Amino acid sequence: MTVPHYDGAGRLLQPEGYKTWVHVGVNLGIGYQENTEEPSEPGQFMNVYMQPEAYKHYAQTKRFPEKTMLALVQYKPEEMGSIARSGLMSGKHVGLSFAVKDSSTFKESWAYFGFATREGFRDAAEAFPRQDCYQCHAAHAEDDNVFVQFYPLLRDIYDRRDKTAP
């Protein structure tokens, strides 16, 4: 499984291959600011992917394994054109963030990283401050800091949980 790598300063190196990981869901136009370096533009497609091995582990055990990474990939919507009389498709790739579970590196297990800058995507990113992402995920995400309630593939697994389990 593709695992997180860091540079000497503790910054996450931009992971590779995330666009072919398991796509757990997509949102459009979420109205809060996840990536502080991007202007708030309602209307972006936000695709969320995780490593196939981490997805399989979650499907089998209902637990996110150590080194789980969730990629948030944002596209600017564009009119489809061609044979479509209406409809929005994904245009330019404009946003890239990662959530990383790595308890041996982060004392709160999860950390969050944004790679988009005005000039493009950088190669390495420091973790966002605690109040920018972690707090909200910890308070509102349904399972282990992950918003499984938003992503159909994870929601389907989560809803099959044994409700009496601890």
Added chain:
Amino acid sequence: MTVPHYDGAGRLLQPEGYKTWVHVGVNLGIGYQENTEEPSEPGQFMNVYMQPEAYKHYAQTKRFPEKTMLALVQYKPEEMGSIARSGLMSGKHVGLSFAVKDSSTFKESWAYFGFATREGFRDAAEAFPRQDCYQCHAAHAEDDNVFVQFYPLLRDIYDRRDKTAP
């Protein structure tokens, strides 16, 4: 690679595991009627997936291999709620169609199948008549009956093509 299977009457058996294939793109609210058994509801998320092996083949050769399947998976949009002040997420899974390239079975190479019925998804589906899907794909899809222009992962590969190639 997961390949298409048919029953004795030539109907495509519903493929398995398609939600974890490579997600090549998503559209919202495309305004034409792909699946004749579903009422026209503008606003659905349409996720498109293909087998990982077929995707890899396309990335390497710019050709869709025989037995390529593209899954069209439609979700009803829902307000996200929770911490999102606005935004649409994927709610109920309501549509399921497949495009299949299989020249040994279909004289025009590609055929199209819809699995959604009023009662849910059926186990097997006959191919749509030529005029329902094939004609439009043949006339307007950018590469080998596939609307690569709508799907960022395929568009990125297609746009890297050698423009002087035959």
